[in-house]
Amino acid sequence: MKKYSWIVLATLLLSTACHTNAIGPLKWSEDGVVTGADGKKLTLDIQGVYDNLSYLGANYFAGFKIDKDGNNYPNIVQVRGDLSAVKYWPFEYIPNDIFVYQEKVHVITTDGQVYVLHDEKWNLIDKKFPRESQAVYSDHKNDLVVCYPAAMEKTGDHISGCTSTSNNWKLDFVWLTIVPKVCNGKLHIVEENSISKLFKQVDLATGKILKSETVKNLPHDICKL
C-alpha cells in the first residue's frame, strides 16, 4: 500500500512538473510580450506581432525589430513553451503566414515565396504562391489550401482566389479583406464584388461549390454564414 502511494505521488509530481513546463501555446500580445503557463513573462525584441503558430512544443511569432529611425526588420521568433530558449530569424520580405505542411513548419512571405524550417534554418523551397498568400487550411500532412487576395490598390492585380495543393483544384474569386476560413470541414468564402457580397461554401476535397447565397449582413465570423 505504501509502495502504491509512492507511485501515485510520483505520478502526481511528474504530472505537475509536466504541466508547469507546459509545452503548449503561449499567451502573447502585439507588443512582443509572451506569457508562459506559469505566468512568467518574456519580452521579445520584436513588436507589431501579427502572426503566431504553436507546433511540437515550440511557438513561432512573426513581427518586426524596429530601430531608432523607425526602420522595421521582419523576423520570426521561436520560443520554447517554458520560455527557456528564444531564437530569431531575420527575413528579407515580410513573413505573411506561418503554417505546418508535411509535418514541418513553413512560412509564406508577402512576395509569395515559401520557406521550410529544417535544422534550425529556413530554406527556400520550390513552391511559389501569388503575393500575400496565406494558408487557410492544413492537415499538417499534404493537404494544404492557400488563398490569395486581390490587390487593395486600384492599379494592382485583381487576380485572387484559393488553391489546394494536394487535390489540385483552384477557385478564382475576388476577395480583399474577408479571409476565407474552414468551418466544420468546409471552406467558407465571401466573394467581394463591386456591388455585392456572395457567400459560398466549398468542398475542401473537390473545390466544388456546395452552397451560394448573397450576403446582406456580414457576421464578424464567416463560420456563422
Next chain:
Amino acid sequence: MELHFFPGQNLLAIKQGNIYVSQYAAWGGPASIGNDPRMPEEPTWPGTYVIHSTQTYITPTWAFSKIKWGTALQDKPQLNDVYYQLPNKKWASVKNDVGIERKKIIDQYFTYYGKMKVPPTWVFNDFGPIAIRWFKDTNGNKILDKKETLSGQMFHTTPENEAESSLGKSVNLVPSHGCIHLKPRDRDTILNSGGFKPKTIFVVHNYNEKI
C-alpha cells in the same frame, strides 16, 4: 487655353488658339469595358467638358483612398496598428476604420519607396495628392449647375508614380479604370501654367483620333 486628351495616343495636349503648344504623356481607360471585378475598367468617355476644381480626393470604393493623401500618421507597433489624424486633430486606428493592417502599410511603403517603415504621412491614396475634376457642361455656362454632376473620371497621379518621381526614377504610367493618369511633374507643370484652372475647356477625343 484648352486641354485635349487623345486616349488612343496616351497624350494630353495644351492648345492655345489653333496651336498645340505642349504635349504630355497621359494614360486613360481602355477602349472598351474591362473585366476587373472590383470595378470594371471603362473608356475615358469622349466629349467636351469643363474643368471644375482641384481637390484631395477620398472615396470608400478603394481601401487606400479612404484616407486623404498627406494625412499625418503615428506608428503604434506595440498595438500592431497605425493611427491617422482626423480633421478634428484626434487620432484613429487605420486597422479599425480602414481595414488595413500595419504589416500591409509597411509592405506597401517598401514596394513604393524601398524602406520598411511607417511613413509620417499617408502616401497611399490611389488618386495621389490632387485630383482634377471636370463636368459635362450641358447649358454652356461653365458653371456646375444643379442638373449637372462632376464626372467620376478625373486627372490624377498614382502612389507608385509619386514614389518614382520623388525618388528621381523614371515614371512609368499604367492604364486606368477610366481616369487619366499623369506624371507628377507634368501635373505640376500644367497646374502652374493654369491648364487646370476652373472653367478651362477640356476635350476627350475618340480613341481612333490622332493629334
